[in-house]
Amino acid sequence: MFLPINRGKLTISPAHKIKYLLLVLFGLIVTTNTQVLAHTVKISADVGATIHIEPNDNPRAGEVTQAWFALTRKGGKVIPLKDCNCQLAIYAEPHAVGEPALLEPPLQPIQAERYQGIPGAEVTFPKPGAYQLQLSGKPVTEGSFKPFELKFVVTVATGKNIDTLQSRPSVNENQQGTTIGLAQPLIWLGILLLSGGILVFLVQTMKKNN
Known part of the structure; x- marks a missing residue:
């Protein structure tokens, strides 16, 4: 004789519901923290910027990477490159004060996401490690915003080109x-x-x- 099968609805205890909710909340927190770390906002005087590095904020040594800066003034208005005398200097970390920049890639106006004409540059990091990207600028029209200097630290992973060169x-x-x-x-x-x-x-x- 076979035992009867209970075809009733699956019930979940309140304790298990709390565990599931905590897991979902933890996943949301981790995702949010990852995005915040990747898109850190830096502020200098009345200017702020968020750095984005393609692809996926994960630059690799020996490979061409596009870095762009969502540059805004106080109040959230975007500062396009045409309104800013901006320079980008890149230093290998750690570096001493007064040390010449390792790279000074030229900035170009680019379109990214909802931003138009913001400063961007193509960068090839020579080797893996930590780098500081220093974006400084002055307004083309005096008084539109204050001179600024923003510093971002980026970690570069080993790239395919580096692996190929080392093995060849x-x-x-x-x-x-x-x-x-x-x-x-x-x-x-x-x-x-x-x-x-x-x-x-x-x-x-x-x-x-x-």
């Missing part, structure tokens, strides 16, 4: 190996000729003595 022997090494390979037969030939000459000399000397 250099051209000089290949040339050196080829040169050594060609030189070895010539060295042996020289040794054989020298040995033959010495042998002939000894034979002739022995004949003269006899």
Whole structure:
């Protein structure tokens, strides 16, 4: 005889409901924190900016990366590049005060998301590690906003190009190996000729003595 099957609705206890809600809330918090860390807002005087790095705020060494800055003045009005004498300087971290910038990529006006004509630049980070991106600027029209200097720290991961270069022997090494390979037969030939000459000399000397 088979036991009867209970076809009633699945019931979840209040304790389990609380656990599920906490898990969902935790996931939302983690997602929000990740976005906040990736899109940190920096403020200087009456100017603020958020940095975005393509792709997905995860730059890789040796690969071309586009960085752009959502630059706004107090009140939320966007500052396009045409209204700002902006410069971008990139330093490898840590760096000393007064140290020259590692990179100074030119800024260009770009369109990104809902922003029009904001400053952006193509950057190729030479190696993995931490870098500081320093965006500074002055208004084209005096008084529209105050001069500013914004600093962002970015972590660069290892890129495919770096891996390829490290695993591939250099051209000089290949040339050196080829040169050594060609030189070895010539060295042996020289040794054989020298040995033959010495042998002939000894034979002739022995004949003269006899």
